[in-house]
Amino acid sequence: MVVKRSPVQHVARPEPPESLAALVAANERLQRFAAELAGEQQRAQVERSWLRTMIDQVPDYLYIKDKDARFVIANRAVAADLGHGDPNTLIGKSDLDVHPPQLARRYYEDDMSVIRGEKALIDHEEYVVRPDGTQLWLSTSKLPLRNPEGQIIGLVCSARDITEQRRTQAHIHFLAYHDSLTGLPNRAQFERDLAGLAGRAAEGVPATLVLIDLDRFKHINDTLGHVAGDDLLRQLANRLFQLVGPAGTLARVGGDEFAILLSGPAAGAAESMCRAIQLQLGRPFRLFDDPAFITASFGIAPWQPGSDAFSMLREADIALYEAKARGRGRWEVFTPPMAETVEEKRRIEQDLRRALDTGGELRLEYQPIFATDGRTVAGAEALVRWEHPERGRLAPDVFIGVAEERGLIERLGEWVLEEACRMLARTTIPWVAVNVSPVELRSRRFVDRVIEQLRQLGIDPARLQLEITEGVLLDTSEATEAGLTRLRTAGIRLALDDFGTGYSSLNYLRRYNVDKLKIDRSFVGQLGQSSDAEVIVRTIIDLARSLNMKVTAEGVATEQQRDYLVARGCHELQGYLLSQPLPLEAFLEFTGIAA
Numbered sequence: 002m003v004v005k006r007s008p009v010q011h012v013a014r015p016e017p018p019e020s021l022a023a024l025v026a027a028n029e030r031l032q033r034f035a036a037e038l039a040g041e042q043q044r045a046q047v048e049r050s051w052l053r054t055m056i057d058q059v060p061d062y063l064y065i066k067d068k069d070a071r072f073v074i075a076n077r078a079v080a081a082d083l084g085h086g087d088p089n090t091l092i093g094k095s096d097l098d099v100h101p102p103q104l105a106r107r108y109y110e111d112d113m114s115v116i117r118g119e120k121a122l123i124d125h126e127e128y129v130v131r132p133d134g135t136q137l138w139l140s141t142s143k144l145p146l147r148n149p150e151g152q153i154i155g156l157v158c159s160a161r162d163i164t165e166q167r168r169t170q171a172h173i174h175f176l177a178y179h180d181s182l183t184g185l186p187n188r189a190q191f192e193r194d195l196a197g198l199a200g201r202a203a204e205g206v207p208a209t210l211v212l213i214d215l216d217r218f219k220h221i222n223d224t225l226g227h228v229a230g231d232d233l234l235r236q237l238a239n240r241l242f243q244l245v246g247p248a249g250t251l252a253r254v255g256g257d258e259f260a261i262l263l264s265g266p267a268a269g270a271a272e273s274m275c276r277a278i279q280l281q282l283g284r285p286f287r288l289f290d291d292p293a294f295i296t297a298s299f300g301i302a303p304w305q306p307g308s309d310a311f312s313m314l315r316e317a318d319i320a321l322y323e324a325k326a327r328g329r330g331r332w333e334v335f336t337p338p339m340a341e342t343v344e345e346k347r348r349i350e351q352d353l354r355r356a357l358d359t360g361g362e363l364r365l366e367y368q369p370i371f372a373t374d375g376r377t378v379a380g381a382e383a384l385v386r387w388e389h390p391e392r393g394r395l396a397p398d399v400f401i402g403v404a405e406e407r408g409l410i411e412r413l414g415e416w417v418l419e420e421a422c423r424m425l426a427r428t429t430i431p432w433v434a435v436n437v438s439p440v441e442l443r444s445r446r447f448v449d450r451v452i453e454q455l456r457q458l459g460i461d462p463a464r465l466q467l468e469i470t471e472g473v474l475l476d477t478s479e480a481t482e483a484g485l486t487r488l489r490t491a492g493i494r495l496a497l498d499d500f501g502t503g504y505s506s507l508n509y510l511r512r513y514n515v516d517k518l519k520i521d522r523s524f525v526g527q528l529g530q531s532s533d534a535e536v537i538v539r540t541i542i543d544l545a546r547s548l549n550m551k552v553t554a555e556g557v558a559t560e561q562q563r564d565y566l567v568a569r570g571c572h573e574l575q576g577y578l579l580s581q582p583l584p585l586e587a588f589l590e591f592t593g594i595a596a
Contacts, residue, residue, distance in 0.1 A: 061159055063078070068153065070112040073092065074088075075088045097109070112143065115156045117153075118145055124141075127141055140161045140163045143157070185259075188255070190252060191252035202308070206265060208268050210314065211260065211263065212318065213261070221293065229289060282297055346406070353387075364385070364387075366582035366583055367382070367383055367433070368384060369579065369583075373574060380431050380432040380433060381592075383417060383420070414447070417436075421465075430594050432464045432465065434468050463494060469495060470498055486513075496515070511548070520554045522556025524537050551573065557574045557575060557576030562576075
């Protein structure tokens, strides 16, 4: 049976009501919004992750605190230094939870001043203490954190570790204010400390300044070298540091100068301190495994009403100078008359400079030196005289020492040498003696000048006799040795002045081929009165004879002295018994020497 199918008929769907269409549209929008929101949340999570990664990679401290100064967010650098591996463990904690109480209170006060809007901290230096006790210095900036309405809701902070920078700055400061050789405060720091000391003294706190200067330290450098000299200074600094201790402040203020600042009760014990230092200096220092000794002079300046740092330093300098002048190895306490002495020397220095510049006030006089017959002129000693326009004639003892101290001795010596050489060129005198300072002998320029002066005037070098002191022979510096050797090689004669008052060695006499010994007037003046003086004079004459040297006796004032010296074999006599020093024309007339 065949069934016939009817064709399919399509029935149109009915249109949804208007409210349903709106609901569908709303649902579609909601689905799109949900998708967008999910994307934004995902992006926000990614961005937060990126932000966390970024701030955790920053080596500086970064954190935010709420208005109660509790951590809201912190990076890994903060957490690590505060002993928290995970930065999230800091959230909600305050400084009291992570810092020692004293530091925490200080940080809290700073934080609250920022949160209250009182101030912002920019590059503020502070430190934190790690759990292991180490200390870090930070350069911190803290700013208020505001919401969109402008209200302060906390603070944001960044801090950089400047510990190494602080160490470098501290090291630079240490180098600027400390001596690199001894580690002691240097002159710059000393002057700051002295100003503070004087300021406290003005408020009633007793204060004393002690200056220490090593005696003849240059001899150590010249004989053993600067390495040995530096070693001695280090050893001495250690001894002084142990002695001074907390009672005062020790500084190295010059090459071989130290200073001690004493305040409070210790200020009255300055002399006891100097005595203790002297006892320490009595113990040998070890230089190249050999013992070495040195002495020191001290100048003490107690604070006086009206004093300041400058006047205390000046007074200590004056007292130190006085200690040196009185024989070294001692201390002197400043007194006002000492200042008068220094002022007098300052005036002499100024006037001597003027005299050397003008050349009209200085004169040379010549004291004849006779053979033992008392009639034959063997030679003469040139002696400088100063006719001061206001003070009259000044004795050499008044100005020679000042010239040596103030750096004028070379100029004065140059003038004397030129005048003496002119006299040699003008007359037939056998020889003229000129006194030479140790300072001059250390100058290569001096030796060159002597040799050139003789060459220009055509003078036989043997007619010039240079008188040196025993201290020159003890100065074994290369400059002095070379100078003496060149002078002897040139044919110039050397006489050892004031022999018997120093510490000359026979080796030195032989090494430098000294031609003559001059017996000091202090021994000659005691002949006939002191058996010790007679023994010394006799010994000197016998020594000279054994070394094939001549002997001149200075300061012969009586016939008894002359007779004793002649009988003992002295070669030459010099003194007021025979003639006083004379101006050139009077000298030529008295001696009959042809011009």
